[in-house]
Amino acid sequence: MAVLVTGGAGYIGSHAVAALLEKGEQVVIVDNLYQGHRDAVLGGKFYEGDLRDGDFLAKVFEENDIDGVIHFAANSLVGESMKDPGKYYHNNVYGTLCLLEQMQKAGVSRIVFSSTAATYGEPERVPIDEYDRTVPTNAYGETKLSMEKMIRWFDVAHGIKFVSLRYFNAAGAHESGKIGEDHSPESHLVPLVLQVALGQREFISVFGDDYATEDGTCIRDYIHVSDLADAHILALERLRQRGDSAIYNLGSGNGYSVKQVIDVSREVTGHPIPAKIEARRAGDPAVLIASSERARKELGWAPKRDKLEAIVKSAWEWHRANPNGYKK
Ligand SMILES: NC(=O)c1ccc[n+]([C@@H]2O[C@H](COP(=O)([O-])OP(=O)(O)OC[C@H]3O[C@@H](n4cnc5c(N)ncnc54)[C@H](O)[C@@H]3O)[C@@H](O)[C@H]2O)c1
Numbered sequence: 001m002a003v004l005v006t007g008g009a010g011y012i013g014s015h016a017v018a019a020l021l022e023k024g025e026q027v028v029i030v031d032n033l034y035q036g037h038r039d040a041v042l043g044g045k046f047y048e049g050d051l052r053d054g055d056f057l058a059k060v061f062e063e064n065d066i067d068g069v070i071h072f073a074a075n076s077l078v079g080e081s082m083k084d085p086g087k088y089y090h091n092n093v094y095g096t097l098c099l100l101e102q103m104q105k106a107g108v109s110r111i112v113f114s115s116t117a118a119t120y121g122e123p124e125r126v127p128i129d130e131y132d133r134t135v136p137t138n139a140y141g142e143t144k145l146s147m148e149k150m151i152r153w154f155d156v157a158h159g160i161k162f163v164s165l166r167y168f169n170a171a172g173a174h175e176s177g178k179i180g181e182d183h184s185p186e187s188h189l190v191p192l193v194l195q196v197a198l199g200q201r202e203f204i205s206v207f208g209d210d211y212a213t214e215d216g217t218c219i220r221d222y223i224h225v226s227d228l229a230d231a232h233i234l235a236l237e238r239l240r241q242r243g244d245s246a247i248y249n250l251g252s253g254n255g256y257s258v259k260q261v262i263d264v265s266r267e268v269t270g271h272p273i274p275a276k277i278e279a280r281r282a283g284d285p286a287v288l289i290a291s292s293e294r295a296r297k298e299l300g301w302a303p304k305r306d307k308l309e310a311i312v313k314s315a316w317e318w319h320r321a322n323p324n325g326y327k328k
């Protein structure tokens with residue numbers, strides 16, 4: 001039996017594939033390489049193709065004995081989703097519908113889904129738990145919430161059991177040094193800050209310093225990508241043991257402002273990292289911090305690398321060794 005990983009050539013997906021391979025799992029990967037990299041896939045059987053291509057996806061299910069799916073494939077940028085929401089509905093919502101229909105046809109009844117803190121919107125309180133209200137402030141988060149709900153109805157109607165993992169901000173790289181974060185264009189704070197330290201950018205833009213936070217910049221909960229990968233293995237295990245469908249937050253429980261991320265990166269890299277205050281980015285909530293108590297209790301998950309300094313160090317090692325990412 002094999003695990004199908006959609007988006008397994010992407011940043012978090014490639015780390016999950018590595019973790020599955022380390023566990024001795026058979027892994028099948030589907031990625032259209034829109035953002036992913038062939039070299040990020042450390043093993044398993046790779047198919048290049050798009051989830052929305054019905055014939056292609058049917059063939060993947062026919063050719064492999066799949067017992068569960070881990071679904072990463074999506075577009076995931078807050079800023080872009082505010083400019084082009086249609087792209088997000090098409091790829092994220094329609095792409096997930098195509099996947100669920102193929103799972104139903106093939107009789108595959110387990111899915112671990114990459115959800116996000118962006119489903120909550122502006123929280124009423126922090127840390128946020130899974131019972132808090134979900135009112136997304138951006139189109140990306142809205143599509144992820146729709147995907148979660150769609151999966152739940154496929155459970156109700158067709159018994160497709162799910163674990164939706166609402167991750168907060170992923171950062172860092174694999175300890176082997178073989179895989180890390182490489183998006184093109186890059187829009188995430190940690191890699192952009194490190195690009196300044198590498199001399200590839202002159203300064204880091206700080207999107208707004210007039211939020212209702214201590215230093216005026218947005219606060220996020222950064223979580224190491226390998227800790228996220230571990231949670232997928234535990235979630236899959238829960239489904240294999242016939243556990244109920246569930247939703248879990250995955251974060252470290254620590255909030256750091258944009259300015260704090262820059263300060264920690266200055267310490268880690270020894271570079272002054274000039275910063276420029278710019279306008280707010282549309283769709284950004286001021287503060288997102290997770291309570292991951294439920295994942296700790298029910299999945300037995302705990303982040304092993306939850307200090308920002310350790311996360312930034314791990315990202316820095318990858319970026320320093322691979323200044324052009326996967327490009328040779
Ligand atoms: N990076 C984060 O901080 C973060 C936080 C919360 C949730 N998430 C979610 O985790 C998942 C992975 O995020 P990431 O940062 O690794 O993104 P990523 O862009 O690096 O990975 C997504 C992968 O999916 C592939 N893909 C996209 N659409 C596809 C399609 N239609 N068919 C086949 N392949 C397709 C891309 O080529 C890419 O390799 C996403 O679903 C994202 O919404 C990410």
Ligand SMILES: O=c1ccn([C@@H]2O[C@H](COP(=O)(O)OP(=O)(O)O[C@H]3O[C@H](CO)[C@@H](O)[C@H](O)[C@H]3O)[C@@H](O)[C@H]2O)c(=O)[nH]1
Binds near residue numbers: 118220
């Ligand atoms: O050049 C930059 C880039 C980002 N930021 C700020 O840094 C914070 C983090 O931004 P970013 O790294 O782009 O992550 P988010 O927008 O918080 O979104 C990430 O984290 C979400 C979960 O919280 C995921 O769902 C998304 O997929 C993932 O991109 C935000 O306040 C941004 O406004 C800047 O100030 N300057």
